[in-house]
Amino acid sequence: MLSKRAKYAIKTILFLHENQRHTPISAKVISEAEKIPYKFLENILRDLKSHQIVKSLRGAEGGYSLAKEPSQISVSQIMRAIDGPIALIPCVSEKFYEPCLECTDEETCRIRKLFGILRNEMVSILDKSITDLASL
């Protein structure tokens, strides 16, 4: 299941996308509009910023804005930044690969192929950009 953090993150990005202006949008505004606890949101924004999905500007009239073209921001990027791997088992993850502890041999693992296929299919869907969401 998607974590609440990831859901909040996606909502935040969509909010920034739908309310793009010349000036950035403050965390407080996002927090109230999307009903995300303020301090929790700050923490999420920090992750989104460190992954170059949003950028920030300090000071009065400061706030957050998207760090790149909306068409270049995918749902998978957001999910990875917040929750980590898309894959359901670590040994088929591309960006967060880890061997399965209890698995002695990946070649002969009976479930690895299926979950590899699953991962690829999930990624191909989640790679859609946030501008694509409207036209599904």
Added chain:
Amino acid sequence: MLSKRAKYAIKTILFLHENQRHTPISAKVISEAEKIPYKFLENILRDLKSHQIVKSLRGAEGGYSLAKEPSQISVSQIMRAIDGPIALIPCVSEKFYEPCLECTDEETCRIRKLFGILRNEMVSILDKSITDLASL
């Protein structure tokens, strides 16, 4: 991520499948062969049985066996029996539908469609039976 319980469950089913005999296989044998803590396995087997994926026979020489044809047992069935929904958000789950608490209107929800498509695609892959696994 797949829970350890679900991984154990899949391994259990595959073990039963690969070691089909006329007599059932005891939990103890499965536990040792697949390195699953005995009492933990008992608990998993209970769920698998209540979902009619395995059946059991009591007494000396008793144990577990598959409750139906291997070709009729899918990975998705096992996952649902153990972990619940396949979908990443509850409002697009078919077997475990629940409204998203923070979502006021499913029709206008900006992420619902994408995760609905994702769910369908995941299910279509996970619906493969345990006999299909070998030929991927």
Added chain:
DNA sequence: TAATTACCCTATCAATTTTATAGGGTAATA
């Protein structure tokens, strides 16, 4: 029918993850 083997049920628990809160510090702008 007694001993054995294996399934069944409930309770408990430690570890981890998730969700959230608190408080103060730093940088930039009006």
Added chain:
DNA sequence: TATTACCCTATAAAATTGATAGGGTAATTA
């Protein structure tokens, strides 16, 4: 220089996950 907003660390309640414990019940074999 006051204000606004971002930055950082610590803490903690709640939920989930993974596992253990112990005894009870049913069925088979000798």
